[in-house]
Amino acid sequence: MSRSAHPAGPRHADVFPEAHYSAPAADLNVLDEKVWARTVTRDADGALTVGGITVARLAEEFGTPAYFLDESDFRARCRAWADAFGPDADVFYAGKAFLSRAVVRWLKEEGLNLDVCSGGELTTALDAGMPAERIAFHGNNKTVAEIERAVETGVGRIVLDSFQEIVRVAHIAQRHGVRQRVQIRVTVGVEAHTHEFIATAHEDQKFGIALADGQAAEAVRRALALDGLELIGVHSHIGSQIFDMAGFEVSARRVVQLLAEIRDEHGIELPEIDLGGGLGIAYTSEDDPREPHEIAKALSDIVTRECESANLRTPRISVEPGRAIVGPTAFTLYEVGTIKPLEGLRTYVSVDGGMSDNIRTALYDAEYSVALVSRTSDAEPMLVRVVGKHCESGDIVVKDAFLPADLAPGDLIAVPATGAYCRSMASNYNHALRPPVVAVRDGEARVIVRRETEEDLLRLDVG
Numbered sequence: 001m002s003r004s005a006h007p008a009g010p011r012h013a014d015v016f017p018e019a020h021y022s023a024p025a026a027d028l029n030v031l032d033e034k035v036w037a038r039t040v041t042r043d044a045d046g047a048l049t050v051g052g053i054t055v056a057r058l059a060e061e062f063g064t065p066a067y068f069l070d071e072s073d074f075r076a077r078c079r080a081w082a083d084a085f086g087p088d089a090d091v092f093y094a095g096k097a098f099l100s101r102a103v104v105r106w107l108k109e110e111g112l113n114l115d116v117c118s119g120g121e122l123t124t125a126l127d128a129g130m131p132a133e134r135i136a137f138h139g140n141n142k143t144v145a146e147i148e149r150a151v152e153t154g155v156g157r158i159v160l161d162s163f164q165e166i167v168r169v170a171h172i173a174q175r176h177g178v179r180q181r182v183q184i185r186v187t188v189g190v191e192a193h194t195h196e197f198i199a200t201a202h203e204d205q206k207f208g209i210a211l212a213d214g215q216a217a218e219a220v221r222r223a224l225a226l227d228g229l230e231l232i233g234v235h236s237h238i239g240s241q242i243f244d245m246a247g248f249e250v251s252a253r254r255v256v257q258l259l260a261e262i263r264d265e266h267g268i269e270l271p272e273i274d275l276g277g278g279l280g281i282a283y284t285s286e287d288d289p290r291e292p293h294e295i296a297k298a299l300s301d302i303v304t305r306e307c308e309s310a311n312l313r314t315p316r317i318s319v320e321p322g323r324a325i326v327g328p329t330a331f332t333l334y335e336v337g338t339i340k341p342l343e344g345l346r347t348y349v350s351v352d353g354g355m356s357d358n359i360r361t362a363l364y365d366a367e368y369s370v371a372l373v374s375r376t377s378d379a380e381p382m383l384v385r386v387v388g389k390h391c392e393s394g395d396i397v398v399k400d401a402f403l404p405a406d407l408a409p410g411d412l413i414a415v416p417a418t419g420a421y422c423r424s425m426a427s428n429y430n431h432a433l434r435p436p437v438v439a440v441r442d443g444e445a446r447v448i449v450r451r452e453t454e455e456d457l458l459r460l461d462v463g
């Protein structure tokens with residue numbers, strides 16, 4: 001748009017009719033502890049520190065962009081979930097949120113189980129020593145090779161996602177002379193209050209077998225008839241970034257209803273139900289996530305109540321938080337590059353990463369916060385959009401936020417709550433080198449996933 005044609009610039013509201021960003025909610029120097037990992041704080045000079053190490057030192061040693069993960073926070077969250085659910089329930093960490101061998105060892109030490117959904121995740125889990133019986137294998141289109149490996153290595157459960165898979169897994173298990181423990185994933189017709197692309201329990205989508213029309217009951221019939229399968233329960237996962245427990249209530253009620261129907265038809269009470277993951281975290285100060293103990297109590301109350309009214313023994317509950325464990329424990333550190341003030345609109349702040357290290361903003365319209373972390377500032381707040389360095393105008397990291405007006409190239413800024421679905425969804429777009437993940441704990445920092453190099457890129461490109 002030509003500036004001279006609009007000397008005053010377009011009015012903000014014309015261009016961003018949704019904008020209500022007249023002023024930041026709080027002092028930009030104050031870190032909202034809700035969105036930052038637990039050991040994050042500012043030191044006497046105003047620089048952000050995590051695990052006792054300043055971002056300046058981290059940037060110098062590990063470069064930017066990079067993800068810094070607060071290991072003690074990660075472990076504390078694992079323990080909080082395990083303690084909240086207690087010995088009569090199982091917590092499976094959803095590995096797709098972020099998985100590395102170090103993470104697998106932490107999970108193992110903290111007593112959690114692990115969900116995987118690909119051969120690659122299974123390899124990582126087994127290589128780092130997770131006992132196979134503590135692993136659950138998910139996916140709507142597991143390959144025969146993946147099923148073979150899951151059965152051979154003795155994973156604790158395979159979550160069956162289609163009629164074809166019921167037969168496929170049964171045959172493979174029989175060929176190996178085992179009875180594979182399985183659950184059937186059902187879609188309960190609940191749409192979680194979240195972005196359309198990440199809602200998974202309404203019926204018009206690829207996951208699971210619908211409760212509606214008796215599909216799930218038919219799947220149970222077939223699974224029970226096959227010698228290669230030991231049906232241990234029913235699984236339901238209703239979406240992502242959910243704050244309202246109402247969706248889980250409906251889901252639990254419908255799953256228990258199915259257990260009652262199974263009891264009536266087959267004379268057996270399945271011992272387990274899995275209510276999936278999807279619990280929300282705070283990406284911005286507006287978000288108010290629940291604590292694991294509140295979630296555990298809500299879920300166990302509803303399952304107990306529904307089972308009592310259906311005259312069923314209460315099954316063992318499992319849950320699968322991914323984001324709620326790893327999401328808040330990490331932030332992405334970027335160096336500020338070019339700064340482009342667009343008069344009457346906002347200021348575009350470019351960083352040295354972008355959609356290759358955080359695709360969620362472009363993919364889901366996700367919201368993030370951002371802070372100047374190499375120093376504090378008393379300058380006025382300015383409305384910014386933090387963008388990456390990729391050749392794509394949708395390459396946005398933080399859509400709307402405030403940073404101090406004296407922001408300058410070379411400043412370090414950080415985006416909190418990037419532990420989940422950022423490194424695990426990272427790409428090499430524009431031949432970007434995927435950033436490292438650095439675990440920080442008690443004054444020590446160590447790389448757990450190293451930065452990609454140009455040699456890595458060339459190694460795959462075989463000419």
Ligand SMILES: *Cc1c(COP(=O)(O)O)cnc(C)c1O
Nearest residue numbers: 094237240277278320321322323
């Ligand atoms: C993605 C997924 C999870 C984890 O979701 P979060 O939002 O990270 O908690 C759990 N279970 C299943 C089956 C999933 O597909």
